Amino acid sequence: MAARRLSFRNITALAPMVRVGTLPMRLLALDYGADVVYCEELIDIKMAQCQRIVNDVLETVDFVAPDERVMFRTCEREKDRVVFQMGTADPDRALTVAQLVEKDVAAIDVNMGCPKEYSTKGGMGAALLSNPDKIEAILKKLVTGVSVPVTCKIRILPSLEETVSLVQRIEKTGVAAVAVHGRFKDERPRHPVHCDYIQAVAQAVSIPVIANGGSLDLVKTNSDIEKFRKATGASSVMLARAAMWNPSVFCNQGPFPVEKVMEEYIKYAIRYDNHAFNTKYCLCQMLRDKVESPLGKQVQAAQTNAEISEAYGLEIFYQEIQQDLQAKMAALQSSNQPNKPIMDGDVTTMAVKFERRDYPPQITPKMFLLEWSRKEKLQQPQYETAQRSQDRAFQSTVTVANKKYRSSLWLFAFLGSISNREKSKKFAEQASAIVCLRVLGVPEGRIGEEDSGLVCKRKREGKPNCSGEEGRSKKLHVDILQEAEAPDPTVEMNGDEQNPATPPKQAEVLREAPS
Numbered sequence: 001m002a003a004r005r006l007s008f009r010n011i012t013a014l015a016p017m018v019r020v021g022t023l024p025m026r027l028l029a030l031d032y033g034a035d036v037v038y039c040e041e042l043i044d045i046k047m048a049q050c051q052r053i054v055n056d057v058l059e060t061v062d063f064v065a066p067d068e069r070v071m072f073r074t075c076e077r078e079k080d081r082v083v084f085q086m087g088t089a090d091p092d093r094a095l096t097v098a099q100l101v102e103k104d105v106a107a108i109d110v111n112m113g114c115p116k117e118y119s120t121k122g123g124m125g126a127a128l129l130s131n132p133d134k135i136e137a138i139l140k141k142l143v144t145g146v147s148v149p150v151t152c153k154i155r156i157l158p159s160l161e162e163t164v165s166l167v168q169r170i171e172k173t174g175v176a177a178v179a180v181h182g183r184f185k186d187e188r189p190r191h192p193v194h195c196d197y198i199q200a201v202a203q204a205v206s207i208p209v210i211a212n213g214g215s216l217d218l219v220k221t222n223s224d225i226e227k228f229r230k231a232t233g234a235s236s237v238m239l240a241r242a243a244m245w246n247p248s249v250f251c252n253q254g255p256f257p258v259e260k261v262m263e264e265y266i267k268y269a270i271r272y273d274n275h276a277f278n279t280k281y282c283l284c285q286m287l288r289d290k291v292e293s294p295l296g297k298q299v300q301a302a303q304t305n306a307e308i309s310e311a312y313g314l315e316i317f318y319q320e321i322q323q324d325l326q327a328k329m330a331a332l333q334s335s336n337q338p339n340k341p342i343m344d345g346d347v348t349t350m351a352v353k354f355e356r357r358d359y360p361p362q363i364t365p366k367m368f369l370l371e372w373s374r375k376e377k378l379q380q381p382q383y384e385t386a387q388r389s390q391d392r393a394f395q396s397t398v399t400v401a402n403k404k405y406r407s408s409l410w411l412f413a414f415l416g417s418i419s420n421r422e423k424s425k426k427f428a429e430q431a432s433a434i435v436c437l438r439v440l441g442v443p444e445g446r447i448g449e450e451d452s453g454l455v456c457k458r459k460r461e462g463k464p465n466c467s468g469e470e471g472r473s474k475k476l477h478v479d480i481l482q483e484a485e486a487p488d489p490t491v492e493m494n495g496d497e498q499n500p501a502t503p504p505k506q507a508e509v510l511r512e513a514p515s
């Protein structure tokens with residue numbers, strides 16, 4: 001198959017790193033100048049069970065496990081630069097996974113260097129180094145089976161000769177490059193890197209060799225990357241820890257102060273709905289010795305991306321992105337299909353949002369629902385509101401005539417005071433009332449609503465009624481009770497009206513006279 005070629009010659013790469021190499025870190029590394037970014041190692045068995053799902057809201061492609069965990073999330077921006085690294089010991093399974101992801105990534109890499117027991121006991125990672133036949137079988141299968149370049153990442157073997165001869169064998173499989181972590185299988189990250197081994201390999205093969213292992217003592221700044229490349233004679237350089245501590249090391253003016261870099265990281269984490277624990281883990285790596293500082297403690301205590309953004313003063317950014325994503329979700333739902341009710345257990349749901357500007361002042365869907373219930377001689381609607389722990393968003397369920405209704409959209413809390421939180425809760429209740437009214441086919445009081453049947457009239461003399469029109473006094477009067485648990489912050493008051501803290505217990509509505 002003709003390969004779509006990503007060049008591994010003369011590049012700087014973000015190394016594969018479990019937990020670190022998720023989408024936010026990869027995009028940040030690209031922003032700072034990395035040419036190629038590797039994802040964290042993903043195990044073939046888990047990936048093979050994943051479903052590829054296009055996420056139109058986040059504009060990502062997600063590979064989702066049966067338990068709904070997103071194992072791998074990628075996006076258009078990195079499509080030509082991201083290398084998918086897998087852990088495997090099985091050529092067929094490796095091919096299945098490679099074929100699952102190949103159209104969304106730039107290359108496929110096989111991890112042959114991980115010395116951890118969870119890898120080696122399944123014959124993966126560094127265990128492969130003592131099984132060159134298996135290496136050959138996996139790589140050949142991949143090279144002939146996918147349309148993107150295939151690479152692998154190894155550790156060095158006990159002698160120069162063994163290392164060189166293994167890489168020569170690997171080269172013959174048709175791989176596009178080989179990354180060499182210049183440490184033996186039993187060496188820890190604190191041990192010095194063996195540049196001479198990498199150099200010997202680079203001289204012995206004609207495919208690009210990517211030098212790795214220089215973070216601790218050799219690469220501190222951007223200019224050190226070139227020194228490491230020269231010291232190893234390799235074509236390219238791959239950085240793990242130096243980039244994990246501060247990804248701006250990829251920038252030729254870098255590294256920049258890590259505080260700024262962390263903010264950029266959090267923005268990507270919010271934008272791409274990164275798992276909060278993963279966000280936290282990466283921030284703790286960047287905080288390094290400051291992890292016990294007041295900021296570090298705040299990060300460690302955070303349970304959600306919302307709490308993390310508060311620690312960095314990014315709550316407004318967080319809110320804006322959440323609102324954008326919700327709006328996009330609602331727009332997608334209404335463009336894909338009419339917003340039809342969907343059953344969620346015993347609750348009827350619709351993707352509905354309460355927009356204050358869609359209703360006249362003093363008029364709310366809750367009022368209309370209450371009025372309708374009274375007319376139908378039903379019990380007063382009962383609202384129950386839940387708050388989601390990870391981002392404090394609200395969702396309300398209303399029970400009317402023993403049936404439950406709710407909006408499937410969560411409402412993100414307005415920031416700031418307690419009264420704002422109360423307002424958010426009320427907006428969530430209004431959304432549930434809208435769902436109920438729409439499902440029942442009852443008017444909800446929206447401006448311009450056709451055949452609304454119910455129109456509000458202001459109680460005070462001489463004021464226009466709530467639909468903005470005067471002189472509908474000929475119409476039939478219907479009483480409407482303000483919700484029992486007033487004040488309702490979603491009801492707007494004009495300056496000359498009574499204190500919003502004590503809205504009227506009763507408001508009058510007019511019903512259009514039948515013509």
Ligand SMILES: Cc1cc2nc3c(=O)[nH]c(=O)nc-3n(C[C@H](O)[C@H](O)[C@H](O)COP(=O)(O)O)c2cc1C
Binds near residue numbers: 017111113189238
């Ligand atoms: C947090 C962390 C996670 C890692 N995960 C992986 C991995 O998923 N796949 C892999 O091939 N190597 C992994 N490694 C090893 C690195 O890719 C790299 O080989 C090693 O850290 C040496 O490079 P450095 O000196 O630039 O840190 C990981 C290293 C770290 C620090």
